[in-house]
Amino acid sequence: MTEISNAHKIWLAVxxxxxxxxxxxxxxxxxxxxxxxxxxxxxxxxxxxxxxQLPWHRVVNAQGKLSLPEGSAGYREQKLRLESEGIVFKGPRIPLVDYRWLL
Known part of the structure; x- marks a missing residue:
């Protein structure tokens, strides 16, 4: 049996x-x-x-904030991708109570 790497497990979850x-x-x-x-x-x-093609932009920190440096190209891309999916930010945060994926 082949063991799946931790990275692969994480990618499958995302x-x-x-x-x-x-x-x-x-x-x-x-x-x-x-x-x-x-x-x-x-x-x-x-x-x-x-x-x-992994939806990396859907992973945020525990406070609902993006972890990339604010103002960076990656931050802007992540925010735009999330907004295009209907997610509304309240200041720098995503209200997790509204948008958190419940497992």
Whole structure:
């Protein structure tokens, strides 16, 4: 039997997040069977291959904020992608009570 790498487990979890919803790094870690590994999720997402079709933009921090530096090209891209899916920001945050994907 072949063991699936942690990165692959994380990617499979992220792939399940539906449009118009977000998940926190901790939720993704739990779904991937890696409880307590939110930082690993962040590091893995940071290393996604160029041109990946994974919905990386749907992963946010526990406060509902984007983790990329505000004002960066990546931040703007993530925010635009989320807004195009109907997610409304309240200041720099996404109200998780409204948009968090419930597992």
């Amino acid at each position: 792939q399940q997040i539906p449009a118009g919803r977000v998940a926190t790094y901790g939720q993704v870690a739990d779904l991937a069977g890696l409880p307590g590994a939110a930082r690993l999720v962040g590091n893995t997402m940071h290393k996604l291959p160029e041109g990946s």
